[in-house]
Amino acid sequence: MKLEDLLLVQPGKISEDHVVNFLAMLFTEPDWLRVYYNPPSGSWKAVNLYRKGYLYSQVGPKRGVRLIKRPDLAVQDARQSSLVRLFLMEAKVDRSDWEADLPEKMRAYFEGTADGKATGLRNTPFFHKRSLPGGPWECLKETDSDYNWFKDTKVEYLFCFAYTVGKVSADSEVSKEIPWLTEAANGVSDSCPSLFLCISWKEPIPDPRVAYAFSRTFPEAIAGRVKSALASYTVKSDLQ
C-alpha cells in the first residue's frame, strides 16, 4: 500500500479532537512542555509541571461546577525558568462557542476563585516528583523545600481560543476568518493575553491551514515564536 493511499483514508467529519490535536502537535518539546491535556472522551486529571530538571506530578480537579474551566490543553514555556509561564488553550468546532470569561475560568483552574468556592491547583501541594529524563518517582513530604513551590512561585498565563472551519478546498476560506479573529482579539481584557486561531484542513490530503490574531498584551517575544511555529501552515495572504 502506498503512503498516499493511506492518507486518503479520512474521517467523515472534522471535530474538536482535530483542533486540540493540532495544538498539541504544534506546542510541543523542546519549546513547550505538556502540563495537562484533556481531549474529547477523556477526563484526564494528571497535571505535570517542570522545574529545575524535575517533573512534578499532581492530580487536578475534574470539574469546577461552572466556576472554573479545565483547559483542553496546557503547556509550559520550556525557555522560561525564572517564572512558570503557562499557555492555556481551549478548542472548539465553532467560533460561536467563544465566551468572554473563558480565559478567567481557565486561569481559575490553577488559581481558584476569589470566593474560595473552587480550589485552584496552585493551592494543592504536589505529591510526587522525578528527575528528568525518567528518574524514579519520589514522594514529596511537607518538610521538603519544594512541597509548595508552585504556590510560592510566580506564574504568568497566556490563553488561546482555537476553532475550525473544517475541510476546505481553497485558502481563502480561512482568510475570511481574519476579521472575526481580529475583533475577538481586540475585545479581550489586557489581563488576558490571548491568541485566537482558526484551523482548516485543505483537501484532498488534509494539510492544516491557519489564520490567527493576537490580543494587544500578548508578549511580542512569545508571539514571534508562535508565528514561527505557525509559518508553514499560514496561508500566504494571511501572513501578519
Place this chain on the structure above:
Amino acid sequence: MKGGSILEGAGFLVFGDNLDECQNFCRLVRKFSKSYGLRDLGPNGPTDRPVYMFAATESSTRDQEVRFGLYPCGRYEDWQKGRRPYIGHEDPDIIVCRIDSGKDVPKPVFAAEFNSSIPAGNNAWQRFPRIAQAAEKGIPFLYVVPVCDAEVKDGNIRSLRHPNSIIQIGQMILMEKWKTMSLTIFLESPWYAEGLARGLATREVNGKEGEMVFAGLVIAELLRSAGFAGDAELLMEKSFRTALNEMLEQMAAFVETDFALLKGHGVLDATSRRSVIDAWWSRIKTSQSIPPRFDFWDWQPTRLLKAGIPFGKTMSTECKYDSRMNPLMTLRSKPSPSEIREFCKTWSIELDSYEVRGVRDEVLKKAESIPLSYKHPPNELGFIFNTKDFARLVNSVYPDLPSSIVDRISKAKPPLLFLPIAGYVMDTGGPAFSRPDKGLVGLVTTVFGRSPHFNERVVLLYSELVPEGWQTGLHAATTSGKDWKEAGSNNLWRELASLATIVVCDVHGDGVAL
C-alpha cells in the same frame, strides 16, 4: 508533507477515543522500535496526523525488508459507520486495523484499553465487557493499568488502591475459552512506593518494564499481520510470558482480598508458575487443552461452600433489599442473639441443639444450605443452596412478584447464583445505567457463566432509579435484529440478557424470567 510513496508496505489504521491516545500508541511503538529490531523511518505526511513508518528485516532472510505504517485516525464517532471498526457494543480505547486499500472496511487486528486511574473498587470491572467482546471476536487485547494508584479529590488522598485482580482472573478464563491473547500490562506509577509500604503493591510487579512489554506484544502483532513469521512469533512468546507471569503474581498476591474463591488453587501456586504459563501459551497457539489441575472455572459446589467471599462492594442505596432482605442473608461477625435467631429462622436452621456460647460457629457449620457470603453491607455475589427458603424470603420482601418466578426460584437446582446490583445511578444528565454494574455483570458472565452448576442466575436491581417499564428495554436486548436503543435498551440490559435467567426489581417489586 514529505515522504512520497516510500511506504509500499502494510497499512494500519489506529482508531480510538481521541487522536491523542492514537498518537501516543504510535509513539510508544516508535519509542521501543529499535529495541525490537525495527528501523524507525519517522513520521510522514501532515504534521498534525502523520503516518508513523517502520521497516523490519526478517532475521532468517536478511535481504527481505517489510515496511509498515501506523496512521492515527482519531475518535470513532468522527467516522462514518461503514468506515470505522467495531468489535462489539462498546468501543475500547484503541483498535488497530489492517488495511490494504483505501476502499477497504478496516479489519481489526488488535485492541487495547488504557485505564489510567484507579481500576479498583467498584470501578475495577467497568471495562470488562470490552475485554470480553474482543476475546469473543478473536482479537488480541491488552488491558493497561497502573500498578498502584490513589483516588485524589481536591488535593486530598481519599484512598490508595491496587488494581483488582478479578480482571486478570477473567482474562485467564477468556484466553482458555476463546484461544485468543487477553493480557493485563502493569505500568509504573508514582504511587508505587506508598503502595508497597502498605501492602498494596508487590516487589515482583513494579511496572517498570510495562511499556516495553506492551510495545513488544504490539510490534509482534503488527509484524505478524504485515507478513513476518518467525521473528514475530519469538517476540510474541517472550512478551506473552513476561506479561502473564506478572498477572499471575498479582492474582496470587491479592487472591485473599480480591477473590477468595481461588485461594489455595494450583493455578496460583508459585511452584507451578512455569507450567501455567506454558499451558496458556499452548492454548492460544495450538489450542491444546489446559491441564485439569489448572481448571478453576468449573466451580464445583463443594468448593463454593468452603471458600469465602468472592468479592464485595459497598452500598449506599436505600431499598427493601438493603433494609429487609440482605440482613437476613448475612450474618455479621459478631451477631446478637436476636440476629442469630432471625437468621436461623429464615434459613430453617434448628437452634435448640446449640449452646448460646459459640453458637455462631455452630450455626455457620450447620448452614451449608445458606448463601456463601456473610457480610454486611450487601454481598456482591451469593451462591444459594437453600433455594426453597430463599424463594420464601424473596416472596416476603417482594409480595407482588409473579408466583411463577417464586416457584422457579424455589425449585431451582442448587446452587443458585444470586447477584444484587444497583443497576442505575444518578448521572449529571439524570438517571443512567451504572457503568461499574454493567461491567460487573459482564465479568460474572465470564467467570461463572460457563459453569454447568448454575441453572438459575438471579439478578436483583436495587436502585430506586430503575425506570418504569424496564422490562421493555431488557426484552429488546434479548431480541436480535430489533432496534434495541429505540426500545429503551442499553448496555446494562445487554449484559444482563447474557447472564440472568431471572431479574427482580426492588423499587417496582416486580420481575421477569428470561
